[in-house]
Amino acid sequence: MKLEEFIPAFAQPVATFDLGFDSAFNTDLVSFIDSLRLGTDGGPVRTSVGGWRNEGDFFAIQNPLIKRLETECAKAAMQFLEACGATIALEKHAISLNGWANWNGKGHYNAPHRHLGADVCGTYYVKQPNDASLNTGCIEFLDNRNIMPAQQRLGGPIFGTRVRRRPEAGKLVVFPSFLTHWVPPNQTEDGRIVVAWNAKLRQKL
Numbered sequence: 001m002k003l004e005e006f007i008p009a010f011a012q013p014v015a016t017f018d019l020g021f022d023s024a025f026n027t028d029l030v031s032f033i034d035s036l037r038l039g040t041d042g043g044p045v046r047t048s049v050g051g052w053r054n055e056g057d058f059f060a061i062q063n064p065l066i067k068r069l070e071t072e073c074a075k076a077a078m079q080f081l082e083a084c085g086a087t088i089a090l091e092k093h094a095i096s097l098n099g100w101a102n103w104n105g106k107g108h109y110n111a112p113h114r115h116l117g118a119d120v121c122g123t124y125y126v127k128q129p130n131d132a133s134l135n136t137g138c139i140e141f142l143d144n145r146n147i148m149p150a151q152q153r154l155g156g157p158i159f160g161t162r163v164r165r166r167p168e169a170g171k172l173v174v175f176p177s178f179l180t181h182w183v184p185p186n187q188t189e190d191g192r193i194v195v196a197w198n199a200k201l202r203q204k205l
Contacts, residue, residue, distance in 0.1 A: 012179050013084060014141055014163060017076045017172040019069075019124070026169050029065050030127050033101045033193055043100070047182075050108030058099040058195060069124060069195060070097055073172060077120050077199040080174040094204055099197035101126075110183035112142060118177040118198035125167045129190035132166060136187050139173060140164045142180040 036054050043055030059070045074095040081090060104110070115121045128137045143161040151159050167173055175181070177198065186192050 008158070010145075011084075012141070012144065012176060013080075014165070014173065014175045014179070015076075015080050015083065016165070016167060017079075017174065019072045019076070019170065019172055021068075021072075021170055023170075025065065025068075026126055029069070029195075030193060032063065032065060033103065033126065033195075036101065037103055047111045047113040048102065048104070048108065049111060051102060051104040051110075053103070054101045058101050059097050059197070070099070073097060073099075073122055073124060073197060074199070076172055076174055077122060080120055081201075084176075088201065090201075092204055093201040096200050096202045097197045099195055102192075102194050102196055104183065104186045104192040106186055106189055109185040112180050112182040114180050115177040115198050119201055120174055120199045121177050122172055122174040122197050122199065123167075124172045124195040124197075125169050125193075126195060127191065127193040128166070128169050129186060129188040129192055131188045131190065134187045135164070135166075135184040137192055138164050138166045138184055140182055140184065141175065142182070144178065144180055 033054075037052050040055065042052040044053075046053075059066060074097055077095045077097070078090060102110075123139065141163045147159065147161055152161055153159075157163070165173065183192075
């Protein structure tokens with residue numbers, strides 16, 4: 001017997017990228033985001049329960065750190081689409097990002113949600129709480145399919161219904177916009193800082 005083909009039909013992939021930034025980059029980015037947070041009330045909280053996010057598009061801010069992050073995130077989004085086997089002519093398109101900085105203090109979390117309207121989404125981890133216990137600093141992805149418990153018992157990426165990751169600072173997680181996800185409550189006094197974004201393909205002129 002020979003397996004001739006295996007298609008992970010309707011997959012819901014999650015990818016992690018190391019953008020190669022040194023610790024000084026994140027330290028400077030933490031300082032910049034903290035200055036925004038302490039100087040403004042922030043924008044709409046949307047799915048956040050507590051916490052803070054900047055007002056407007058984070059990537060529209062004229063700052064070398066932010067422009068460098070935007071460039072690398074756009075590259076990762078394109079690489080993610082290539083890995084997904086997207087059949088659209090990627091070479092004829094560019095990535096357009098819209099982002100926001102997010103700070104979660106003690107007790108703050110992000111309720112389950114999706115980013116419908118975008119093509120892919122990403123979260124860059126600027127700072128993680130020092131205590132990794134009790135799921136603090138995790139992101140959890142929830143299955144959108146209607147899988148019965150009898151099949152869930154098989155487990156693994158095909159039959160499982162949730163995937164949990166705790167990325168280190170400096171890592172970027174990329175996933176499809178239709179994948180439901182949430183962030184459990186921060187149970188420490190240490191803040192969690194990320195830059196989240198939505199990406200859309202736009203045709204080159």
